Amino acid sequence: MKRISRSRARTRKARLRAFLRWFCYSVVLLFFYLWEVAPLIRGWCPLLIIPLATAVAMFEGEFAAGIFGVVCGFMLDVASGTLIGFSSMWLLVICPTISLLGQFWLKRSWLSHLVMNSIAVVFICLMDFLFLHWVWERESSGISFVHSLLPAYLWAILLSLPVYFLVRLISTRFRPKEERRLEEAVSDNAEEEE
Amino acid sequence: MKEFFHSVKFKILICIAALLLGLMTYVAVAAGTQTLPEQVINTVTYPFVTAANAISNGVNGFIDKLVNADTYKAQNDELRELVTQMYERSADYEELQRENEQLREMLDLSKEHEDFVFSEPCSIIARNANDIYGGFTINQGSNSGLSLHDPVITSVGLVGRVTEIAGNYAKVSTLLSPQVNVGVYTLRTKATGVIENDLATAEKKQCLMSQILKDADIQPGDVIVTAGQSGLFPEGLMVGTVKEVYNDPNGLSKHAVIEPMEDCFAVTSVYAVVDFDGKGLSFDTGDQAW
Numbered sequence: 043m044k045r046i047s048r049s050r051a052r053t054r055k056a057r058l059r060a061f062l063r064w065f066c067y068s069v070v071l072l073f074f075y076l077w078e079v080a081p082l083i084r085g086w087c088p089l090l091i092i093p094l095a096t097a098v099a100m101f102e103g104e105f106a107a108g109i110f111g112v113v114c115g116f117m118l119d120v121a122s123g124t125l126i127g128f129s130s131m132w133l134l135v136i137c138p139t140i141s142l143l144g145q146f147w148l149k150r151s152w153l154s155h156l157v158m159n160s161i162a163v164v165f166i167c168l169m170d171f172l173f174l175h176w177v178w179e180r181e182s183s184g185i186s187f188v189h190s191l192l193p194a195y196l197w198a199i200l201l202s203l204p205v206y207f208l209v210r211l212i213s214t215r216f217r218p219k220e221e222r223r224l225e226e227a228v229s230d231n232a233e234e235e236e
Numbered sequence: 237m238k239e240f241f242h243s244v245k246f247k248i249l250i251c252i253a254a255l256l257l258g259l260m261t262y263v264a265v266a267a268g269t270q271t272l273p274e275q276v277i278n279t280v281t282y283p284f285v286t287a288a289n290a291i292s293n294g295v296n297g298f299i300d301k302l303v304n305a306d307t308y309k310a311q312n313d314e315l316r317e318l319v320t321q322m323y324e325r326s327a328d329y330e331e332l333q334r335e336n337e338q339l340r341e342m343l344d345l346s347k348e349h350e351d352f353v354f355s356e357p358c359s360i361i362a363r364n365a366n367d368i369y370g371g372f373t374i375n376q377g378s379n380s381g382l383s384l385h386d387p388v389i390t391s392v393g394l395v396g397r398v399t400e401i402a403g404n405y406a407k408v409s410t411l412l413s414p415q416v417n418v419g420v421y422t423l424r425t426k427a428t429g430v431i432e433n434d435l436a437t438a439e440k441k442q443c444l445m446s447q448i449l450k451d452a453d454i455q456p457g458d459v460i461v462t463a464g465q466s467g468l469f470p471e472g473l474m475v476g477t478v479k480e481v482y483n484d485p486n487g488l489s490k491h492a493v494i495e496p497m498e499d500c501f502a503v504t505s506v507y508a509v510v511d512f513d514g515k516g517l518s519f520d521t522g523d524q525a526w
Contacts, residue, residue: 082292116274120274134249
């Protein structure tokens with residue numbers, strides 16, 4: 043009986059930690075969304091939602107990463123005023139991919155995130171240019187892309203590191219102890235092998 | 237990894253992708269309508285966006301002040317200079333307008349009195365201190381052709397005469413002053429008299445007409461003009477209207493209280509009549525103006 047009650051308590055704690063973890067991700071997402079719609083420094087609104095989605099994907103399962111990617115995409119589209127669902131579509135593909143790569147092939151490190159995030163940003167940027175600017179052949183679209191969107195995408199690459207460390211902090215802080223210890227052991231082992 | 241592609245979760249993600257494609261198509265076709273995800277995001281984030289905007293505006297305003305302080309200072313200096321120029325222009329414009337009005341009045345007076353030679357329009361530059369009779373100083377003097385005793389008028393009527401003169405200014409004593417005695421008559425009955433003022437009437441901003449014959453027909457409301465017999469004032473200049481008539485205590489003559497046509501305390505510009513027909517013909521001391 044005691045064992046059953048202990049197990050239930052552990053499950054409850056794990057659920058609470060998971061809830062808190064996702065709550066923190068959501069707060070960070072909201073903060074980045076607000077940064078885009080009401081930039082603290084006028085004219086400087088890096089698309090931090092993309093590095094957030096990719097960073098969360100590195101620490102979470104593929105399904106959760108996909109759902110979070112869709113939400114992030116919606117927020118990004120609403121903030122940017124682009125076709126709703128456009129970014130969600132790409133993040134739905136990218137986030138589970140990163141999550142799977144993180145689980146099976148890639149080491150969870152800032153360098154991996156930087157590379158994965160850069161690829162993701164460049165890919166979304168290209169899709170953005172292709173479908174929302176180039177296709178329409180508007181005279182001003184190229185100018186607005188170069189002067190407004192391109193810098194925002196570049197900032198999304200440059201600021202991926204702090205976003206990664208923030209997500210890692212949230213992820214490790216609100217993860218069950220056993221899981222955390224296991225991850226640390228795997229990480230140490232990988233470093234020793236290196 | 238293979239398990240994932242065969243799992244229900246993967247199928248759900250595929251369904252979501254299909255939904256997203258449908259959503260995108262719907263949004264692209266029905267342009268202008270808000271979709272459910274947009275509505276949800278906008279509704280949920282509205283209070284946060286409002287607060288964030290307030291913070292953002294505050295921070296941006298602060299940064300803007302710091303970053304663009306030099307620009308704003310330069311703009312401020314530029315605008316100050318512009319405002320000063322505008323004020324100067326406005327003052328010039330007012331001055332020109334006033335001068336224009338004065339010249340217009342002068343033209344009218346010249347038409348009425350063809351024999352009059354006027355000075356330049358004279359502005360009142362000072363009120364004589366402690367002068368209860370309303371004496372003042374004008375900005376034209378002997379250099380502009382004015383001379384002592386020249387009558388000073390406005391388009392309304394007589395104001396006074398020059399009692400002190402210098403090169404570029406002159407002092408004027410008004411009709412209320414005992415220094416200015418003017419021979420006058422009523423337009424209606426030609427009843428004559430002399431403006432001889434005293435302190436009591438001057439305090440009420442009125443003049444006293446004396447030496448009116450006992451039998452003379454003079455009534456309140458009669459208009460008084462200059463007689464022009466002294467050579468000091470031209471004939472026919474409006475002086476005022478009769479307010480009250482009463483008999484002298486000795487019973488030999490009458491007196492009349494005159495309300496001057498022009499308010500000597502309110503005038504801001506006047507003209508000196510430097511020459512007119514009959515000037516100086518019986519001019520003697522200047523204090524007696526018959």
